[in-house]
Amino acid sequence: MAVVKIMDQEAIRRAVLRMAHEILEKNKGVEHLALVGIRTRGVILAQRLKKAIKDIEGVDVPTGILDITLYRDDLTLVGTKPLVRETLIDFDITDMKIVLVDDVFFTGRTIRAGLDALVDFGRPAIIQLAVLVDRGHRELPIRADFVGKNIPTTKAQNVKVVLDESDGKTDEVLMED
Amino acid sequence: MSWKHKHLLGLESLSRQDIELILETAKSFKEVSSRDIKKVPALRGKTVVTLFFEPSTRTRISFELAAKRLSADTLNIAANVSSTSKGETLLDTARNIEAMSVDAMVVRHSLSGSVLQLAEGLKCSVVNAGDGCREHPTQALLDMFTLQEKFGRIEGLKVGIIGDILHSRVARSNIWGLTKLGAKVTVCGPATLMPRGIEAMGVDVCYDLTKVLKQSDAVIALRLQKERQQDKFLPSMREYSRLFGINQAKLNEGSDHLIVMHPGPTNRGVELSADVADGKQSVILDQVTNGVAVRMAVLYLVLGTKE
Numbered sequence: 001m002a003v004v005k006i007m008d009q010e011a012i013r014r015a016v017l018r019m020a021h022e023i024l025e026k027n028k029g030v031e032h033l034a035l036v037g038i039r040t041r042g043v044i045l046a047q048r049l050k051k052a053i054k055d056i057e058g059v060d061v062p063t064g065i066l067d068i069t070l071y072r073d074d075l076t077l078v079g080t081k082p083l084v085r086e087t088l089i090d091f092d093i094t095d096m097k098i099v100l101v102d103d104v105f106f107t108g109r110t111i112r113a114g115l116d117a118l119v120d121f122g123r124p125a126i127i128q129l130a131v132l133v134d135r136g137h138r139e140l141p142i143r144a145d146f147v148g149k150n151i152p153t154t155k156a157q158n159v160k161v162v163l164d165e166s167d168g169k170t171d172e173v174l175m176e177d
Numbered sequence: 178m179s180w181k182h183k184h185l186l187g188l189e190s191l192s193r194q195d196i197e198l199i200l201e202t203a204k205s206f207k208e209v210s211s212r213d214i215k216k217v218p219a220l221r222g223k224t225v226v227t228l229f230f231e232p233s234t235r236t237r238i239s240f241e242l243a244a245k246r247l248s249a250d251t252l253n254i255a256a257n258v259s260s261t262s263k264g265e266t267l268l269d270t271a272r273n274i275e276a277m278s279v280d281a282m283v284v285r286h287s288l289s290g291s292v293l294q295l296a297e298g299l300k301c302s303v304v305n306a307g308d309g310c311r312e313h314p315t316q317a318l319l320d321m322f323t324l325q326e327k328f329g330r331i332e333g334l335k336v337g338i339i340g341d342i343l344h345s346r347v348a349r350s351n352i353w354g355l356t357k358l359g360a361k362v363t364v365c366g367p368a369t370l371m372p373r374g375i376e377a378m379g380v381d382v383c384y385d386l387t388k389v390l391k392q393s394d395a396v397i398a399l400r401l402q403k404e405r406q407q408d409k410f411l412p413s414m415r416e417y418s419r420l421f422g423i424n425q426a427k428l429n430e431g432s433d434h435l436i437v438m439h440p441g442p443t444n445r446g447v448e449l450s451a452d453v454a455d456g457k458q459s460v461i462l463d464q465v466t467n468g469v470a471v472r473m474a475v476l477y478l479v480l481g482t483k484e
Contacts, residue, residue, distance in 0.1 A: 067205065070217040070247075070477075080179045081478055083198075084205040120214045 006151055007173035015148035019130055020052035022146050027097050032125065034062040034096045038114050039085060041103035044165045045132055049101060064089035071113035094122035103161040105131035108140035133173055135159050151175065180478045184296045184303045187312035188353040196354055199474050200322050207470035209246060220249040223280040223480055228271065230256035230286045235441050235465065236306050240283045243472035267291060268298045275301050281480050302479045310344050315475060316440050317350035319468040321358065323460055324395055327436055332359035337389040339421060340399030340448060343370040347440045348399060352378050365389045366421060369410040386421055390431040397438045398423055398448040414447060424450035428458060436460050
């Protein structure tokens with residue numbers, strides 16, 4: 001199995017920093033801005049974006065955690081039920097500008113579930129999407145607003161994001177055949 | 178850690194990991210009940226039937242709400258209006274309901290083991306909501322969830338179970354569950370209502386309520402089942418209440434962090450005095466709240482699991 005490193009620690013750091021700038025530029029600052037990370041690695045990336053935004057603007061933006069398990073469209077198809085973990089959004093999302101954060105953007109089904117989950121908490125003014133890696137092969141009409149890196153892949157390939165906080169290893173993005 | 182059971186028949190047959198998985202999953206579902214929109218689509222299109230051959234308000238409503246908050250369709254069948262009152266057997270009734278494409282059946286019946294028989298005879302998932310004097314697993318799970326919430330752990334906790342141990346399925350399920358998770362359980366009640374050889378389940382027996390209150394972190398007061406007292410187990414209710422009823426004066430003998438639990442419905446003035454039932458140490462309403470979360474977790478896990 002061939003494994004290719006697509007991004008290293010520095011590349012990930014720069015991509016997150018650039019996305020933070022883009023989020024601020026597009027939303028004209030931090031007013032009504034909030035981040036919501038999709039478990040597991042989206043949460044870590046949301047935390048890093050929060051820190052980058054704090055470094056740039058000096059403001060802590062509200063940040064939440066979304067577990068999309070209960071909204072998956074294949075829940076009745078899988079034999080063993082996936083572990084459900086807590087959703088933690090301790091602020092009112094109504095009329096907020098929400099940036100949904102995930103690590104890998106692939107079929108779009110996770111994001112669809114995330115959107116459904118999010119609107120159960122309120123009615124945001126706008127929902128945007130930030131992803132570290134966009135690997136294509138969408139099965140739903142969903143696009144990302146902020147992308148760390150576009151990676152052309154075949155459908156059979158596997159893209160793996162490794163982050164220090166969740167994996168205990170140096171940050172990197174790998175592509176496996 | 179993964180779930181492999183199609184039914185929930187009791188805690189005797191579950192492992193420590195299974196129980197911990199249910200409690201962990203229930204945490205997420207508690208959050209769902211705290212939202213403005215208390216509904217997730219996890220069991221959309223599934224049908225859950227509650228089939229109750231004994232009276233129940235709390236448990237039946239709790240299961241129904243749990244199923245509804247997971248987007249399942251629910252149907253309630255009470256025994257007095259069902260065709261078992263026309264002579265149909267339990268299994269036949271259940272099979273007929275199942276034939277209408279039901280995915281899970283939540284069953285309460287006065288005969289111990291009846292739920293096991295149904296699980297063997299049906300293709301759908303069966304969840305035990307209390308069978309005779311055998312088990313009431315979701316009640317014990319919500320008790321354990323509440324303990325974990327209050328103390329942050331179950332391992333090492335000292336829990337007293339007070340009252341009619343002989344007839345209590347709540348006591349049996351709690352003993353199975355709590356001992357598996359490493360709690361130290363003491364049962365306390367009138368000698369006539371204490372099953373012989375209960376020590377074999379890994380519990381201590383004590384006939385002195387004050388002593389149990391002094392040593393415990395939590396006590397579970399059981400409902401005195403008046404409907405099962407025809408056989409003269411007790412000289413009088415007054416004597417029971419004097420010896421085994423918990424009032425504030427007795428409670429003050431225990432530690433400050435001692436909490437009082439009750440599976441409901443409470444006979445005020447018998448198992449608990451009114452000031453204790455409504456007092457600061459009572460977590461009875463927390464138990465009810467947690468019941469919905471625990472039952473959501475159970476329905477989510479058993480539905481669709483193939484054996």
